[in-house]
Amino acid sequence: MAQELEIKLTLHPQQIPLGLAWLLEQAEASKGACKRLVNTYYDTPDNQLNVERIALRLREAGGRTIQTLKTQGEFVNGAHNRNEWEWEVPGPNLQLGLLANTPLADNVNLARLAPVFETNFERQVIMLADDNAVIEVAVDTGEIIANGQSRELCEVEFELKSGNPDNLLIWAQKLAQHCPVFLNLVSKAEQGYFLADAPMAHARTVENAGESAGEVAASLNALLQRLSQSWLKQQSVNMRSLNLSALAHLAAGCAPSQAWSELVEQLQGGTTVSDLLQQPLLGQIQLAMLQHIAGQ
Structure with missing residues (x-):
């Protein structure tokens, strides 16, 4: 078992070339492989894995097949932190015996597992290495397929x-200064389940070590969750009952006041997250607020 720590950003398709070009221009960057990844996700007919926030997939890439299990994660200072098991397997079928010593073994009838959806995309890898960290950047473009429907996939992931780990947020912020981004809490698996019309699992929470900032962190958590879920459902963001005064106080410490006011005005006016994907405002404010919380 390993732990995965990553920050995921969603981009508008037209912004991917700009983001990719900027990343490759960095002195710390080295260009890695570009691969076609074909992923099939499995669950029981009653979506038991999704309910427990567990993802199980088979990935085909470069003539190899990798079986991966990821458990429920936490959202820690901007990054997803979760446990991961990974095995290379001989063919395009699940190897159920490998799951015997994982959280699935005691709670799920493994014989009931069946394909639910696919996520298929091109991945360009870029390695960022400096004196403080080594980060793998994955620029993913492709689609999610379920129930005869598809959904576009355009993401940049920073994995430590x-x-x-602070360098993940630092690099995400650097990219946000050169290319519009959206910090997205919705995983590829969650997008696939949504397209497959599976029941929505409970949203994960933001964890933060600074208890004195708990109320502000909770307010930011609520905002990030609503932004992500609104993006997933292609709906306007419900701003009611959010602690906007706490968020405004947080934003005042890390972003120009007019920027926060402009963002709130747009969201309250019904502007969707998708509408904001070609503007730098949303991602820059999200990441600046998270950086401020992480530094407390």
Whole structure:
């Protein structure tokens, strides 16, 4: 078992070339492989894995097949933190015996597992290495397929390989200064389940070590969750009952006041997250607020 720590950003398709070009221009960057990844996700007929926030997939890439299990994660200072098991397998079928020593073994009838959806995309890898950390960046473009429908996939993921986890947020912020981004809490698996009309699992929470900032962190958590779920459902963001005064106080410490006011005005006016994907405002404010919380 390994732990995965990553930050995921969603981009508008037209912004992917700009983001990719900027990443490759960095002195710390080295261009890695570009691969076609074909992923099939499995669950029981009653979506028991999704209810427990567990993802199980088979990935075909470069002539290899990898079986991966990921458990429920936490959202920690901007990054997803979760447990992961990974095995190379001989063919395009689940190897159920490998799951015997994982959280699935005691709670799920493994014989009931069947394909639910696919996520198929091109992945360009870029390695960022400096004195503080080594980060693998994955620029993913493709689609999610379920129930005869498809949904576009355009993401940039920063995954910590070694070193200081604070560098994930630092690099995400750097990208946000050169390319519009959206910090997205919705995983590829969650998008697939949504397209497959599976019941929605409970949203994960933001974890933060600074208890004194608990109320502000909770307010930011609520905002990030609503933004992500509104993006997933292609709906306007419900701003009611959010602690806007706490969020405004947080934003005042890390972003120009007019920027926060402009963002709130747009969201309250019904502007969707998708509408904002070609503007730098949303991602820059999200990441600045998270950086401020992480530094407390």
